[in-house]
Amino acid sequence: MAFPFFTKSAPTIADRCRDDSATKLRLRYAPYYHAMEAQQGTTVRLKGRDMIMLASNDYLGLSFHPKVIEAARAALLKWGTSPTGARVSNGSRAYHHELEEKLAAFLGKEACHVHAAGYLSCLSGVAAFAQKGDVILADKNIHSCLWDGIRLSAATVERFSHNNPEDLRAVAASLPADYAKMMVVEGVYSMEGHIARLPELVAVAGEYGCFNVLDDAHGFGVLGREGRGTCDHFGLTDRIDIICGSMSKSLASTGGFVAGDRAFIEYLRTHGKHTIFSASLSPAQAAAASAALDVMQSEPGHLERLRANTRRYTAMLQSLGLDTWGSETPAVPVVIGNKQRAYAFWQALLENGVFTVMSIAPAVPPGKDLIRTAISAGHTDEQLERIAEAFAHAKKKTL
Numbered sequence: 118m119a120f121p122f123f124t125k126s127a128p129t130i131a132d133r134c135r136d137d138s139a140t141k142l143r144l145r146y147a148p149y150y151h152a153m154e155a156q157q158g159t160t161v162r163l164k165g166r167d168m169i170m171l172a173s174n175d176y177l178g179l180s181f182h183p184k185v186i187e188a189a190r191a192a193l194l195k196w197g198t199s200p201t202g203a204r205v206s207n208g209s210r211a212y213h214h215e216l217e218e219k220l221a222a223f224l225g226k227e228a229c230h231v232h233a234a235g236y237l238s239c240l241s242g243v244a245a246f247a248q249k250g251d252v253i254l255a256d257k258n259i260h261s262c263l264w265d266g267i268r269l270s271a272a273t274v275e276r277f278s279h280n281n282p283e284d285l286r287a288v289a290a291s292l293p294a295d296y297a298k299m300m301v302v303e304g305v306y307s308m309e310g311h312i313a314r315l316p317e318l319v320a321v322a323g324e325y326g327c328f329n330v331l332d333d334a335h336g337f338g339v340l341g342r343e344g345r346g347t348c349d350h351f352g353l354t355d356r357i358d359i360i361c362g363s364m365s366k367s368l369a370s371t372g373g374f375v376a377g378d379r380a381f382i383e384y385l386r387t388h389g390k391h392t393i394f395s396a397s398l399s400p401a402q403a404a405a406a407s408a409a410l411d412v413m414q415s416e417p418g419h420l421e422r423l424r425a426n427t428r429r430y431t432a433m434l435q436s437l438g439l440d441t442w443g444s445e446t447p448a449v450p451v452v453i454g455n456k457q458r459a460y461a462f463w464q465a466l467l468e469n470g471v472f473t474v475m476s477i478a479p480a481v482p483p484g485k486d487l488i489r490t491a492i493s494a495g496h497t498d499e500q501l502e503r504i505a506e507a508f509a510h511a512k513k514k515t516l
């Protein structure tokens with residue numbers, strides 16, 4: 118039926134994509150999707166110029182470690198480039214099981230399942246376990262993959278203030294007792310660098326019978342003994358039901374993991390659509406992660422160096438009077454507070470040979486526009502000095 122007063126037709130999807138001003142702004146003017154021409158450890162080449170990479174999540178600096186590279190090369194020769202299918206059908210290999218057993222033991226859990234992307238693991242770590250009629254209590258600053266998992270679960274979501282156990286209690290107390298509940302938090306918040314207040318959060322969640330899911334993409338390799346993560350850091354591994362995370366940060370690879378009781382991992386394998394209907398982790402990526410996990414345990418110097426670099430770098434930024442949003446980890450934001458100045462600051466760092474990432478609203482709360490940086494065990498003393506000079510210069514020029 119035609120509506121006589123509304124003759125203007127809606128734009129087509131193709132028109133909407135072509136005319137989108139946000140896309141034009143982000144891709145043509147803003148500092149995203151830069152293709153580096155070369156990389157060697159913490160040095161990258163951009164537009165013919167070598168620069169220090171200060172935005173990589175390779176926290177332990179293992180992505181160029183000879184043992185990691187050799188393991189990936191050997192796996193390619195042994196298994197080829199692709200597992201050619203999903204785990205449930207033709208894509209399960211012995212190397213998946215070996216990596217899962219190693220990861221489960223390292224994390225202090227009975228079992229583990231690895232996926233081809235961290236995003237997929239964290240999304241599945243929520244979506245496979247919660248269902249319609251459940252309530253998910255989520256920290257309001259969790260990563261997009263967890264929000265997607267929440268949406269796909271069809272459960273009702275209730276947000277609580279970032280890292281705030283008192284607010285978690287207030288929200289949980291307002292809910293009817295007969296809903297099954299889940300709490301979803303991160304171990305280390307990637308944008309803010311904050312460590313979850315896990316002891317208080319799990320205490321509240323325990324009172325309300327929550328199933329606890331923790332995304333430790335940025336805590337794994339960084340916190341705890343030998344880098345076992347946030348749960349180990351607090352001695353609370355048994356209070357978290359599902360630990361999910363990514364292998365693209367400290368494990369110098371790509372892919373992700375979900376770890377928990379054997380019953381939970383078996384449930385994920387039979388109920389998790391994203392686990393069942395997606396091709397499995399490729400051989401070289403699994404081998405790199407497995408070798409990085411060995412290196413983490415046999416060469417403690419990388420974690421010691423990471424922690425020393427983090428202290429030195431954060432102290433340097435604070436001595437310049439820059440706002441690091443209370444970060445206690447290698448993910449260190451520098452809050453500038455306004456889009457234009459954040460862009461100018463980002464450019465000034467780039468001119469001085471330091472590559473960072475600008476993050477502006479809506480990716481961060483309004484007024485928190487920031488430069489997202491991450492320090493690595495791979496940064497040398499000389500690079501740390503050059504980084505300090507670049508920040509001093511950028512501050513003088515733009516703030």
Ligand SMILES: Cc1ncc(COP(=O)(O)O)c(C=O)c1O
Nearest residue numbers: 234235236239260307334363365
């Ligand atoms: C907290 C968090 N969870 C999950 C992911 C997804 O991991 P991946 O990028 O390896 O897919 C990321 C990646 O940025 C992350 O920061």
